Structure formats: C-alpha cells, structure tokens
Amino acid sequence: MNSLARRRRALDIWPGFVDALSSLILVMVFVLLIFAIGQFVLSQTIAGKNRALADLNAQIAQLAKTLSLAQDSNAALNTRVNELSASLGTATNERDAVKTQLDAATAQAARLDADIAALSALKAQLEQQVASLGAELDTSKKNLVVATDLNAKSAAQVELLNRQLAALREQLNKVSAALDLANANVKDKDRKIADLGAQLNLALANKVNQLEKYRSEFFGKLRAALGDRADIHVVGDRFVVPTDILFDSGSADLSPAAQVQMKKLAQTLNQVAAEIPSNLDWIVRIDGHTDKRPIHTAQFASNWELSTARAVAIVKYLVVQGIPANRLSANGFGQFQPLDPADTPEAYAKNRRIEIQLTNR
Secondary structure, three states: OHHHHHHHHHHHHHHHHHHHHHHHHHHHHHHHHHHHHHHHHHHHHHHHHHHHHHHHHHHHHHHHHHHHHHHHHHHHHHHHHHHHHHHHHHHHHHHHHHHHHHHHHHHHHHHHHHHHHHHHHHHHHHHHHHHHHHHHHHHHHHHHHHOOOOOHHHHHHHHHHHHHHHHHHHHHHHHHHHHHHHHHHHHHHHHHHHHHHHHHHHHHHHHHHHHHHHHHHHHHHHHHHHOOOOOOEEEOOEEEEEHHHOEOOOOOOEOHHHHHHHHHHHHHHHHHHOOOOOOOOEEEEEEEEOOOOOOOOOOOOOHHHHHHHHHHHHHHHHHHOOOOHHHEEEEEOOOOOOOOOOOOHHHHHHHOEEEEEEEEO
C-alpha cells in the first residue's frame, strides 16, 4: 500500500515538471522576442541617426563652401579697400602738397610785402635826408656867394656835403633798385599763387566732373532698381525718395518693403562703387527731411530727431548690406528745407523725403 502511494506521488511530479519547463520555455521565447523587437527598433533608430548625421555632414559641407566663398569675397573686398585707401592717401598727399606750396608762396609774399614796406619807409627817410642836405647845401652855397672870403674851411665843408649828397643819392638808387626787384618778386609770387590756385581749382573741377558721370549712372541704376514711380525723382544732384514708402508715420523703423528697396540701393551702390576710380574721394549722403507739422513723442522730441533717426536707420542698413561706413553720411534737416512751402497735404507729402546724394567728401 505504501509502495503504491509512493509510485503515485512519483507520477504526479512529472506533469508539474513539464508545466514548469513549458513556462520557462515560453518565458525564454518571450524574452527572445522582446530582444528581437528591441534589436529591430534599435537598428531603425541607428539608421535614422545615420541619415540625420549624413544630412548634417552635407549641411556642414555646404556651410564650409559658403564660408569659403564668403572668405574669398571678403579678401577681394579687403584688397579693394586697401587699393582705395592707398589711392585716397596719394590724392590727399597731392592736395596737401599743393596747399603747402600755396601757403609757402603766400607767406613769402607776405614777407616780401613787409620788405617792400620797410624799403619804402627807408626810401622816404633817405629822400627826406637828401632834401635836408640839399637845402643845407643851397644855404651854404648862398652864404659862400655872399661871403667875400672863401676860406679853406668852407670849401672843405662844401666838398663834404657834396660827398654826403652823392653817397645818399647812390644809397637811394640802391634802395630804389631793391624796391623794384622786390616788386618784381611780389608780382612773380602773385602770378605763381594765381597759377597754383588755378591748378587747384582745375583739379577740383576735374574730380567733380569725373564724379558727375558716376552720379548719373548711379541715379539711372537706382531708378531702375526702385521702380519707375512718379514720386521718385531727381532734383539737381540729389535723388529724392518719399519717406512714406520707407517709414510709417512718426516712425524711424524701415518697413519690410523698404528694406527690400534699400537692399537694391546697396546692390546698385556696390556696382557703381566698383567703377569709380580709386583717386576719387566720394561719399553718399543720406539726408532726412520732414514736413512742418510738429512732433513730440517719447522717442522723438522734434522733427530734428525724427529726420536724423530716419537717415541713420538707412545708413545702418546699408552698412549691414556691405557698404563701407566711411563712404556714408547721415544728416537730419527737420522741416527747415521744404520743397513746397504750402500748407496742403500734397506739400506735406512732398516735403517728407529722403535725399540721396553721391558727392565729394
């Protein structure tokens, strides 16, 4: 009986063992499945990272290429700036040399004038002495004629007076000759000064005439860039742009549309600047003007501040676009230089303007 019970217990353990083993196998299969899924997800993630890394490498290569182009362009611009600076220095030295010569000639002329004045005074003094000695001689001669006894002392005195008179006349002749020579030198210096002034004026006129050609080209290209608008026109040597198309009322912030136009202005200026000879010292003036209606805000106390701030905003934007800062000038004139003095909306709109001028420094 006991042996039968033991056999039955032995038989009952085997199914439990089988169940445990099956559960263990299922757990292992589940773990392997989780591992396989994890490996798949990991491989997909790695593939995505690789693609992203490849994209980043491509972007880095493109940025490196762009940087190289920018560095080449910057090197070219630096070379151009150095050439312009050297030419400017040469022109400035030439102008300073002419001015130095002119100043030296003027100073020498002043010295000659002083010498002439001194010689003239000496001449007058000598003439006075000659007249006095002549009068004394005449008196002596009259006394000698009246006197019946011409002694040796009187004759010696007459001889001495004659010698003194001859010496004074000789000295007077020398002074007169020196005075004539000084006058001739003064005339020669005046002629040289006039020639130097004419040369300086001619050089300045030539530079102005040379710049006029590039100003006309600049205005033509600028009109084409900004569009053929009736309210954009040229007045004398200035290109006039209404501020209403660049700024909001009472504001000095360039609108997005205005920034596009100013970018075209910068491109046009860069094209023309590349053609201007390096010996021309040019500058672009940006002048801001307002109408006569007063303004008083927290930002702008008067039209002076508003017009100046608008001109400065344009200059800063042009510098960002690559225009050298030493070639730009910002000026504000407020309401004090109107194109139309009438008190009408049309006159107000006409007077609210930005004037662009390409001129000599």
